[in-house]
Amino acid sequence: MKEKLVTLKRVCKVTKGRRYFSFTALVVKGNKNGVVGFGVGKAKEPQNAIRKAGAKAEKRLVQILLTGGTIPHEQKAKHGSTYIFLSPASEGTGIIAGGVVRIVLELVGVKNILSKLNGSSNPNNCIRAVILALTKIRNAYTISKERGLTLKNIFEG
Structure with missing residues (x-):
């Protein structure tokens, strides 16, 4: 760690x-x-x-879901008066983030991402907002599991 x-x-x-x-x-x-x-x-x-x-x-x-060094889809979150917007980026972009957001994303293991922080820049609220946004990320497997779908159900009709 x-x-x-x-x-x-x-x-x-x-x-x-x-x-x-x-x-x-x-x-x-x-x-x-x-x-x-x-x-x-x-x-x-x-x-x-x-x-x-x-x-x-x-x-x-x-635990955060990552796909190939970035996040699978765009995500927004709010904590207090801090708003964060995270967007996946193509290979070679790097971490486009500043201050506290960059620290959190580096420690998660994200290699390519775009972010925008609006509102308060209080470090405590920023960290909470970023982690909230990252935990709300879902991939195709988790979405199908929530809907009660399995590969057998999908291919049989």
């Missing part, structure tokens, strides 16, 4: 007596072969926050 740190923020809570500092880490994990997950960790030390985020990402891994 590959792990990438997306953001590491220092958060300050001010009280009457003093300031309390803590860290928030956002980590994405993937195997570059159709499995990806993300996690958010909070702790007093940055190393602990990153470790916690990585552990949560391990627990939230999802």
Whole structure:
């Protein structure tokens, strides 16, 4: 599993007596072969926050359907005020995406894809929107299974 740190923020809570500092880490994990997950960790030390985020990402891994290094069809998704549009691309196009979207797509194992992010560019919402769009992707086999069709039913009439 590959792990990438997306953001590491220092958060300050001010009280009457003093300031309390803590860290928030956002980590994405993937195997570059159709499995990806993300996690958010909070702790007093940055190393602990990153470790916690990585552990949560391990627990939230999802399987993505890929065909030949790209996705089988166009897909849209929304999380919060973040809108993502993913479109399959021909061989040699590469990953046309920016920032957080690129990190997620690289860790999934997508080689050729076009993407457009609209609305909020909050990293947490971006990751959630991209993973939502990727999990909604279906191929011909899953669609026929949902409809109750098998190869025997199709060829016999």
